[in-house]
Amino acid sequence: MTTTTASPVKIELRDIVQRFDANLALDNTSLTINEGEFVSVVGPSGCGKSTLFNILSGILTPTEGHAFIDGQDITGQPGHVGYMLQKDLLLPWKSALENITLGKALHGRVSTQDRQDAADMARRYGLGDFLNHFPHAMSGGMRQRVALMRTLSFARDVMLLDEPFGALDSQTRLEMQEWLLQVWQETGSTILFVTHDVEEAIFLSDRVVVMSPRPGRIQEIINVDIERPRRIRDLTDPRFMAYKARALELIYGNAKAGA
Amino acid sequence: MPTNLSSRWWLDILIPIASIVGLLLVWWLVVVAFHIPSFVLPTPMATFQAIGSDWATIAQGILVTSQSFVLGFVIGSALGFLLAIVMSQSELLYRFLYPVLIITQAIPVVAIGAALVIWLGFGLAPKLFIVGLIVFFPVLVNVLDGLHSVDRDSINLARAMGASRWKIFTLVRLPATFTPLFSALKMSATFSVTGAVLAESTASTTGGLGVYLAIQQSRFNTAGVFAAIVVLASIGLITFLLITSWEIAATPWRRTSVVPRRRRFGKTLAAAASGTGEQASVEAVHSLSRP
Numbered sequence: 001m002t003t004t005t006a007s008p009v010k011i012e013l014r015d016i017v018q019r020f021d022a023n024l025a026l027d028n029t030s031l032t033i034n035e036g037e038f039v040s041v042v043g044p045s046g047c048g049k050s051t052l053f054n055i056l057s058g059i060l061t062p063t064e065g066h067a068f069i070d071g072q073d074i075t076g077q078p079g080h081v082g083y084m085l086q087k088d089l090l091l092p093w094k095s096a097l098e099n100i101t102l103g104k105a106l107h108g109r110v111s112t113q114d115r116q117d118a119a120d121m122a123r124r125y126g127l128g129d130f131l132n133h134f135p136h137a138m139s140g141g142m143r144q145r146v147a148l149m150r151t152l153s154f155a156r157d158v159m160l161l162d163e164p165f166g167a168l169d170s171q172t173r174l175e176m177q178e179w180l181l182q183v184w185q186e187t188g189s190t191i192l193f194v195t196h197d198v199e200e201a202i203f204l205s206d207r208v209v210v211m212s213p214r215p216g217r218i219q220e221i222i223n224v225d226i227e228r229p230r231r232i233r234d235l236t237d238p239r240f241m242a243y244k245a246r247a248l249e250l251i252y253g254n255a256k257a258g259a
Numbered sequence: 260m261p262t263n264l265s266s267r268w269w270l271d272i273l274i275p276i277a278s279i280v281g282l283l284l285v286w287w288l289v290v291v292a293f294h295i296p297s298f299v300l301p302t303p304m305a306t307f308q309a310i311g312s313d314w315a316t317i318a319q320g321i322l323v324t325s326q327s328f329v330l331g332f333v334i335g336s337a338l339g340f341l342l343a344i345v346m347s348q349s350e351l352l353y354r355f356l357y358p359v360l361i362i363t364q365a366i367p368v369v370a371i372g373a374a375l376v377i378w379l380g381f382g383l384a385p386k387l388f389i390v391g392l393i394v395f396f397p398v399l400v401n402v403l404d405g406l407h408s409v410d411r412d413s414i415n416l417a418r419a420m421g422a423s424r425w426k427i428f429t430l431v432r433l434p435a436t437f438t439p440l441f442s443a444l445k446m447s448a449t450f451s452v453t454g455a456v457l458a459e460s461t462a463s464t465t466g467g468l469g470v471y472l473a474i475q476q477s478r479f480n481t482a483g484v485f486a487a488i489v490v491l492a493s494i495g496l497i498t499f500l501l502i503t504s505w506e507i508a509a510t511p512w513r514r515t516s517v518v519p520r521r522r523r524f525g526k527t528l529a530a531a532a533s534g535t536g537e538q539a540s541v542e543a544v545h546s547l548s549r550p
Binding site: 054057058059078079081082083085087089091092093095097098102103105106107115119131132133134136137154 | 410412413415416417418419420421422426427430431434437510511512515516517518522523524525
């Protein structure tokens with residue numbers, strides 16, 4: 001469970017249980033993530049990925065258990081982490097820049113400094129010419145970049161990403177994955193990344209948490225021991241193949257047994 | 260680009276004018292070609308002459324009718340908007356009020372006209388009530404739709420960012436009502452003119468256009484009737500145009516790619532923004548997607 005890094009614990013989920021009526025969505029789940037770590041959660045639908053996600057973001061209070069960030073109990077408290085979904089959720093009436101600074105706007109006024117910071121970040125991450133565009137004038141990949149910058153601008157410490165690239169075509173997706181790794185390396189954020197794409201999870205992460213459904217629980221955690229920065233060619237590395245085989249076996253082998 | 264701007268201008272201004280001129284032309288041709296007598300259908304020319312010759316009375320009528328129309332329209336849409344917001348806050352209230360509101364719409368305006376006169380007298384009040392009632396419902400329904408159309412996940416995202424209910428309302432939910440609100444206003448703009456005329460025929464003693472219309476009708480002055488019709492249609496049309504201009508200013512994201520000048524950041528965008536947004540953005544996408 002422990003990684004080779006000696007960073008302090010950033011996120012801790014302790015004995016989380018989530019029931020929806022009689023339905024057990026998440027069964028006694030604990031997970032610790034260190035500062036600056038990139039951890040992915042994979043698993044078939046119904047394995048509690050999104051439930052886990054909502055609990056960490058504070059919009060869902062679990063039936064049992066607690067969530068901690070920097071050792072502080074944040075169970076059921078929104079506002080401590082940034083999050084992003086497959087849907088970009090950009091407000092159509094706001095420009096890219098105004099969408100990036102949404103977090104500030106929701107907490108009062110957006111200062112000139114906030115706008116400047118957002119613009120600097122947008123330029124650094126390849127959005128310069130789109131600052132003043134409305135979302136409908138941007139491509140899907142661009143919109144997801146704006147959505148991630150909105151998340152970064154709100155809370156770059158801890159970011160939860162729920163299948164952020166799920167709706168993109170495979171080429172754009174790969175571009176976005178490399179871009180995300182660049183952003184992550186520069187910001188030192190702690191990232192929890194939910195996906196059902198095993199390759200994506202392995203390519204991006206330090207650790208891959210494989211979950212199983214009914215009830216949702218952690219089945220195994222795979223340590224991805226491939227050096228960074230990761231490159232496209234790592235996708236065909238024998239170690240990568242071995243991790244992928246293991247993850248697929250856990251997910252699909254299990255599904256077959258259950259059927 | 261000047262060429263693009265002028266072609267846009269051409270579409271927005273010249274084509275609609277041409278269509279109105281075309282309508283008048285068809286009107287005139289029908290009268291001439293079928294030898295329609297002027298007491299059945301006067302020519303456009305005769306109608307405009309009737310407007311000119313009776314202008315003093317008609318101008319007074321425009322003032323009187325516009326007063327009840329504009330006031331009723333503003334009050335009705337404001338109340339519809341406010342009630343939509345109140346109803347969106349509570350499921351219980353929504354369920355409770357909805358049937359009542361549908362009943363108010365099911366009652367024919369003509370039928371309550373007489374009752375309104377008994378209750379509210381012959382003054383401005385019954386006219387405001389009728390015009391207001393006509394615009395109230397479409398605004399209410401459309402604004403409610405707009406409020407409900409907001410993605411649940413957008414609201415969750417704002418909540419996860421620790422936003423207050425009020426901030427979520429003003430920044431995430433309220434702007435979503437603009438487009439449906441303007442649809443409702445445009446729809447009812449023309450229809451509430453009818454409402455104003457109808458209200459005047461049952462509840463008016465002062466010389467509005469509805470009264471003028473009734474007098475001309477009783478005299479079998481067809482040109483006078485058509486004069487009133489043309490003036491009333493113009494009021495509807497002008498209101499429609501005013502609302503459309505307001506809509507364009509209030510919802511820029513529906514027509515352009517780049518935010519209005521006062522909301523722009525920095526200078527680098529000036530070049531891209533002054534061109535047609537579409538073109539500029541397409542080029543920018545291409546240049547960015549190939550690193």
